[in-house]
Amino acid sequence: MKKKVSKVLAVVLAALILFVTGCNSQPSSSGTTSGGADAGAASGADTASAAKKKVGVSMPTKSLQRWNQDGENMKSSLEAAGYEVDLQYGGENEIPLQVSQIENMISSGCEVLVIAAIDGESLTEVLANAKANNIPVIAYDRLIMNTDAVTYYATFDNWKVGTMQGEYLKRVLDLDNAAGPFNIEFFTGDPGDNNINFFFDGAMSVLQPYLDSGKLVCPSGQTEKLTVATEGWSSERSQSRMENLISSNGYSPSGTKLDAVMCSNDSTAQGVTTALTNAGYTKDNFPYITGQDCDIVSVKNMIAGTQSMSVFKDTRTLANKVVEMVDAILKGSEPPVNDNETYDNGTGIIPSYLCDPVEGSAANYRELLIDTGYYKEEDVIG
Ligand code: GAL
Numbered sequence: 001m002k003k004k005v006s007k008v009l010a011v012v013l014a015a016l017i018l019f020v021t022g023c024n025s026q027p028s029s030s031g032t033t034s035g036g037a038d039a040g041a042a043s044g045a046d047t048a049s050a051a052k053k054k055v056g057v058s059m060p061t062k063s064l065q066r067w068n069q070d071g072e073n074m075k076s077s078l079e080a081a082g083y084e085v086d087l088q089y090g091g092e093n094e095i096p097l098q099v100s101q102i103e104n105m106i107s108s109g110c111e112v113l114v115i116a117a118i119d120g121e122s123l124t125e126v127l128a129n130a131k132a133n134n135i136p137v138i139a140y141d142r143l144i145m146n147t148d149a150v151t152y153y154a155t156f157d158n159w160k161v162g163t164m165q166g167e168y169l170k171r172v173l174d175l176d177n178a179a180g181p182f183n184i185e186f187f188t189g190d191p192g193d194n195n196i197n198f199f200f201d202g203a204m205s206v207l208q209p210y211l212d213s214g215k216l217v218c219p220s221g222q223t224e225k226l227t228v229a230t231e232g233w234s235s236e237r238s239q240s241r242m243e244n245l246i247s248s249n250g251y252s253p254s255g256t257k258l259d260a261v262m263c264s265n266d267s268t269a270q271g272v273t274t275a276l277t278n279a280g281y282t283k284d285n286f287p288y289i290t291g292q293d294c295d296i297v298s299v300k301n302m303i304a305g306t307q308s309m310s311v312f313k314d315t316r317t318l319a320n321k322v323v324e325m326v327d328a329i330l331k332g333s334e335p336p337v338n339d340n341e342t343y344d345n346g347t348g349i350i351p352s353y354l355c356d357p358v359e360g361s362a363a364n365y366r367e368l369l370i371d372t373g374y375y376k377e378e379d380v381i382g
Pocket residue numbers: 064066141142189193195233265267292293313
């Protein structure tokens with residue numbers, strides 16, 4: 001019996017030693033996942049005192065690939081910089097859950113909040129509480145609207161994302177030279193996501209003149225942002241809307257020609273691709289379809305010829321920028337900002353950092369995504 005007790009004690013002691021040494025080595029032992037390397041550099045040397053500070057990271061959903069990636073990148077990058085991280089996902093776009101998670105982050109002592117909102121309008125109350133507790137808030141990727149609690153905004157150049165999609169279609173359809181007319185349909189994202197005002201309006205800034213001149217025709221007549229919005233950016237919803245468009249307009253490889261579908265992102269593009277594939281389209285007659293994010297499924301579709309392009313937004317770059325922001329805020333220095341005029345959340349301009357999006361397609365996915373270590377070849381092949 002005595003022997004047993006001392007054996008247990010020894011195991012507990014060993015576990016304790018392991019735990020203590022593990023804690024001490026934390027700042028240098030992390031940073032192995034993508035996005036970690038630069039974050040370590042951003043942290044500066046003062047990781048010991050920062051180690052006790054806790055950062056809340058609130059992501060909108062587990063159901064789309066990009067947010068899982070964003071969350072993981074943020075967590076590993078912040079940990080590499082010496083911070084404790086409370087990472088939460090709002091289930092499957094569940095607004096009350098996100099609100100209560102943020103509430104918990106505030107009451108459990110997070111010193112900065114990084115939030116990608118499910119809905120830009122639903123956080124006013126909880127963020128008033130953050131402000132009352134002097135907790136700075138960084139809006140991550142999506143601007144949080146109508147609250148003066150947002151301190152900084154880090155995102156990609158969302159207008160540019162939209163214009164890249166429009167310019168792509170203009171280029172492949174050769175809208176300035178070809179006779180046309182070309183048939184096109186439109187899909188954008190969640191109506192509560194402020195980003196669609198930039199994605200959709202940006203794309204339309206390029207395409208509207210061709211709709212006006214008749215070079216582009218939208219047979220369904222559905223060209224208004226809120227009419228073509230997709231709740232929750234859901235692939236199922238975009239698939240069923242595309243199915244309706246197919247039956248009501250008679251689109252098919254042998255029927256009414258569909259030349260292009262402007263989709264604001266990959267999850268909506270994937271639903272459209274599924275509907276068109278089910279309707280008999282093959283890579284030889286597929287309409288041009290745009291997207292955004294370079295999701296694994298969409299990269300596969302691009303390689304298979306059932307999506308034409310995507311916009312690559314390297315989540316490692318965004319995560320690293322946000323780590324720099326957090327680090328500067330907590331150390332009392334100036335966070336990186338490169339835009340002071342574009343993003344007004346209804347209470348005034350929010351100082352922003354805009355990362356640069358890049359066009360992705362079957363032609364360049366290897367150098368863009370594989371060579372940079374974003375994906376492994378086997379992730380996107382087969
Ligand atoms: C947007 C984001 C896009 C896309 C979409 C759906 O706010 O900027 O990259 O992922 O949400 O999650």
